Amino acid sequence: MKTLQTGDKAPAFALPNQDGEIVKLSDLAGKKVLVYFYPKAMTPGCTVQAQCLRDSKSELDSQNVVVLGVSPDPVKRLPKFIEKEQLNFTLLSDEDHQVAEQFGVWGPKKFMGKEYDGIHRISFLIDEQGNIEHVFNKFKTKDHHQVVIDYLNA
DSSP: OOOOOTTSBOOOOEEEBTTSOEEEGGGGTTSEEEEEEOSOTTSHHHHHHHHHHHHTHHHHHHTTEEEEEEESOOGGGHHHHHHHHTOOSEEEEOTTOHHHHHHTOEEEEEETTEEEEEEOOOEEEEOTTSBEEEEEOSOOTTTHHHHHHHHHHO
């Protein structure tokens, strides 16, 4: 697993959102984009992370940051997560994990003694020109939003 680093060009991707509409990174040129990869909607860690980003939306908006959550969940699962947690940002379905692989966040994991391939919880701040400005890979799910905001305010 070779994760993209600060300064790398972000992969040009297009994925379906919670409504089945295609969202392209190129459509967001001129804005900062926080692409955060999470393993599975409606699981405890992913829920906490999403709730905290939801509650930080006005602060992120004031910094011209668009949030995109990316998981291997099927499109039909995403509206349930948005509705249940009243999320105010876009979720994208990467069922075949092609985008996760391009960013280098798909790879071997261990859980309860079992090894499997899955998404690593890593976020990328992409600048207005489509380059990776910062990689967030050391955080607790409940602190993710604050780590991002602290970076933006520094």
